[in-house]
Amino acid sequence: MALINKIREKSGIAVTVIAISLILFMVGGDLLGPNSLLGGSNNQVVGEIAGKDIDIKDFQSRVDAFRQNYEAQSGRSLSENELASLRDQAWNQFIVDIAYKKQFDKLGLSVTDQELFDMVQGNHISPSIQQAFSDPTTGRFDKNAVINYLKNLKTLPAEQMKSWANFEKSLREERTRAKYENMLRLSTYIPKAQSEKEYMAQNTKANVKYLYVPYFSIVDTTIKVTDSQLETYLSEHREEYKGTDTRSIEYVTFPVQPAKDDSSALYTEIKELARGLATAKNDSSFASMNTDIPLPINMSLANMSDQLKEAVKTFVPGGVYGPYREGNTYYIYKYGGTRTDTVSSARASHILIRAENQSDSAKAAAKVKAEGILAQIRAGANFEALAATSSADPGSAQRGGDLGYFQNNGAMVKPFEEAVFSATAPGLINRLIESQFGYHIIKVTATKSNTLYHIAAIGKTIEASQATRDEAYRKADEFVNSVKNKEEFDEAVKKNKALVLATANRIPETATNVNAIQNGREIVRWAFKDDSKINSVSPVFETEDQYVVAVLTGKSEADKVTIDDFRDELTTKVRNQIKSEQITAKLKGATGDLETIAKKYGAGALVESATDISLATGFLTSAGFDPIALGKAFGLKPGQKTDVFTGENGVFIMELINKTDAPKIADFTQYKTQLTQSLESRSSYLVNEAIRENAKIKDKRAKFF
Template sequence: MAVINTIREKLGVLVLVFIGLAIGAFILADMFGPGSSFNAPDRTVGEIAGQEVSIDEFNLKVEELENQYQMRTGAPITEAQRAAIRNQAWEALIAEKAFRQQFNRLGIVVTDDEIVDMVQGNNISPEIQQAFTNPETGEFDRNQLLSYLQNIKSMPPQQQMQWYMFEQTLRPARARMKYDNLLLKSEYITTAEAQREHNSQNAVAEVRYLYIPYYSIGDSAVQVSDSELSQYLENNKSRYQAEASRSIKYVVFPVQASESDRETFNQELEQLRNDFAAANNDSTFAVRNTEAGPAFARYGLDQLPAQLQSNAGQLQEGQVYGPFDENGSTVLYKVSSITSDTVFRARASHILLRAGEGTTPEQKAEARKRAEGLLSQLRGGADFAQLARENSDDPSASRGGDLGWFAQGRMVEPFENAVFEKNEAGLVNRVVETNYGYHIIQVTEPKTNTVYKIARVQADMTPGDQTRNEAYRRAEIFAAEANGPEDFERLAKEQSLNVQEARGIGQNDRRVDNIFNARQLVMWAFANDTDQGEVSKVFELDDQYVVAVLTGQGKKGTAQLADVRDEVLAQVKNEKKAKQIKDKLASLNGSLDEMAQKYGSDANVYTASDVKPNVYTLSAVGYAPEVVGAAFGLNEGARSKPLETQQGVVIVETVNKTQPAEVADYGSVKEQLLQRRSSRTPYLISEAIKEKAEIEDERYKYF
């Protein structure tokens, strides 16, 4: 019995432990299960003004803008347009969230009464006024608006939704207008500011300056260490701020048609040609079988495709012509019918001797005489194209005077009559005068009113499945064997693959170098679980397979030296060159001309007689605000110390200065300054609020 009691006691403890473990497991499973907040996937696309933006909220805004676009245009949305709409949606969310904070702090509200007033009151929204403008008077028609609003409930659902969406934009738009106007009212121009502006517009200085460009010292004469580059970057952080970026190296496995693919294509093309020839309805056949381009069209001789135009006289109804190569595609043409048009066309060349408006009688007589002389040469057998190139004043001279085909009604009347009165090719046996001057004309193709209905089928040779699979297999083996950057480089070299590098890829970029649809590659590079040195899977991009290795991860903030090395190196070299130049100048004295002579041929002295405070360039130096500012800060006859500019070192000497006379009233200057500032205020407000909102854009995780 004691044994049994002991067993019972221990079993009770075991049962309690088991139950405790089961409850614990249940709780942990609930905490870390798929639906738990502990294990839930990150569904945010960013943060604006401390507020997270979920993927659902973002998609809702995108869908709203897509609906508006389709209602407005009635057209399907392309991928490029969808990408643009996503950007618009993000900007709209920034405006909503970041600006709303500012509105709330300042107590800016838009009441329902204001909305009614904007729709049908005394302060109609400009957008509504534009939509309900009477086309006859060009003025807003209130009755038309009221009729629309009274009948809106009986309108199709799409129109009702369109109006509802428009109404939703009124409140935020009016709030933003109030906010902008509030800040615009705070703009004020002081008299001192107006005086400075008046002086900057009207003061003039004459200066002489000595200029030694940095390029006068070779790069090889300047040694720069990595530590100096790093120090320069550290000292100039504000100039090298960057968004998050990635750098990759990648190899491409192109999918190119094989000889076997070419043979298959040629067989299919021959069958297509036979079917095209036998087709009873050419336009229907072309529409169903062409891969791109116009399937059926009506052409005059001046519009015929080039491959048919040269043999237009031999074209026959029902015949298929081609295949022709057009920009890498293969094209077949079928002449569906040959008919007549009411409009005639012709082709001609001409030699023009200009004698238009502003020409004296003597000059006209001389031009006429020259034209008659050229016509005589042509009657004697001279080459028309050669004479046109040597003598014509028309741009067509470079083409031997050829004007190509043109329809009746396009040329000035005397010229046109001369061409269309001639029924055969050849020289027009007289000089033709127009308001442009004197023309010698040769009809190369006589007038015709023949038109052609042409069916066109374009076929593009594409690699077959076997070719694609082989290219993918090579890429897949490469990706599997490359375990890091060193393997990547080694394998590429062994397989004679060209390793390409792309630096500074942005998180929302859709293109990498010449790969236009590289979004998948960019998303991989920015994924949280992609480590530096990691080799990617195989990406199929733009009909080629790509394998990449992540070589750099730039964080938002100060740029990495590797990403701005070339720019920083140039700046540090220029600083060192400037020091060398200034050290040499410090040992020289005398006038600017004497200093230039002592310095050597790399130093030159220039004069500028019309320097103004608000124009920051000098002809020999380029952009040099330091020099312009110094010139107006010097007394007449004084000389500056050596000044470093973007392009070189300058010493400026002010010869004389002319200050503008004081004006009694600076009102017009104040108004000018105020308008200039006010035009930029809304933009500056937006940029300031965006900066304050500390926006984190993480859309790259999804799109």
């Protein structure tokens, strides 16, 4: 598109040059692409696994085989997302063939022909075979269907025979891998000493009292953190921070917006449709035949746009309303009244606090944080502001936590849905709601309603004419030709008030979107090209409804970690270190009981008690699960206090009131079983991680796709 538009503008160029340009346009992907011979690189390696290079031709050949098999089974072509998924499958297959097979061969693991026969048509049928040959109506597996298929296999087309051979190959690999993982899983061993230690951790109980000064008691803005301090912390904790390859850009867009002539012609058309809709005997059929945007005839509030939600309040049955414009689409509606639905709709906002991992301590810390935020909201803090700064749900956080309307049909996880749809009035739900995603703080903004609105809707989208698209490209091309670096880019943006500068930070190499730009893959590939330097300006990129020009502003490299890669996280760590030093210095040498010490310290010091706690499940009211504090407390004798020390989220002085040792027992089988099952459940994941790490995998697919 871009090259053709340029040719139109340069109409005075000789016919010969135009012909050459068209030839280059048609074959440019082969001759001038980023991995072509003339494009400056003949590197055709798509990745490296265990020291073995994976050639792009071999990789593409496997993807093509997967695609042919998929399309033969589904009877349709793949979407771009499905093709990307097949590329992932092909890549993982190479990892199995190379990295895993090395491990299998060392141990002499294999699947014999007799074993394969048993898996396909014997007594131990593979789940994959059962799925492939189950009756689609009853779901029942039919072994005779497998046998009949194999009897006729040689009469089938070559593609199907090849597909079956690949299927049997995957069955062998699947069984070999299962043998390997089972062997490692069954080699799990928990010694008696470890079982006894687990028993003691669960059953030794203590009552403690403690002084706790949380880090958040000191306002962050009072602590200044320098880059030098961040560098020192990073160098001391280098192993904790793994680098990734990312790029950061700034960009401007040149929207392809329909011109006045484009919209006026459509406006005339939709007014004619409004007259037809008003007199149509079957308004539903008339609407479905004439709309560009299919909409359900019976809508709940959850199905409606914000504009329609407001407008429908004024509708009278039988009336035709509109046109209403939403973006580049005009809508008209014929209203037919309401009825009651079996499904209800409601609207809510939430703040999600997610645990850093699945450990008990991480979950406890997340709960403490969520309870703190809930307490702030109860005290009058702004829900929307806290959602924007604290919620782990980025989509809703940008809207102050708003999730819009949704139905009680499983659209939300069960605990969340039950909490919202049981609310009888709008407002804050005065408790935390826990789901598999974390802890939710919920504000119901519209209670449940089961009203359905009968609305026949016609939506007509304004399409930009070719002249309009050409004009948008001309502006983008003119802009990019006027700038050579970031300084000139910034200056040009300042001069052109119509341009809005946007930023996209830390884009991974595999990204397909750039912020809200849904098909930004070419922008990402440009940013990662070897010859794209910091401050360099991109060519014009064409997306669905706009042209984009970007400037490269930053790079992070997997093998070169800098403080900018983890600035926020490092700043929090260093700031807490400084807070710890300040709190410790103020508490150092304090005497008396904990209440006296807290009083001397002043605001921020808490004195609390915890009863009947254990090392395994000890939970401190304000501090949450803090293994450092628990370990210190259980190491004391009754009546003793620790010195001042730093815990997970603040500074402590622990005092042991009393401790009851676990009763002596002879059989620790129960605890051995618990530890064994826990380790076995993680064995498959740990095996995968170990093999992949040992293979030193370098995935370069993003340079090609």
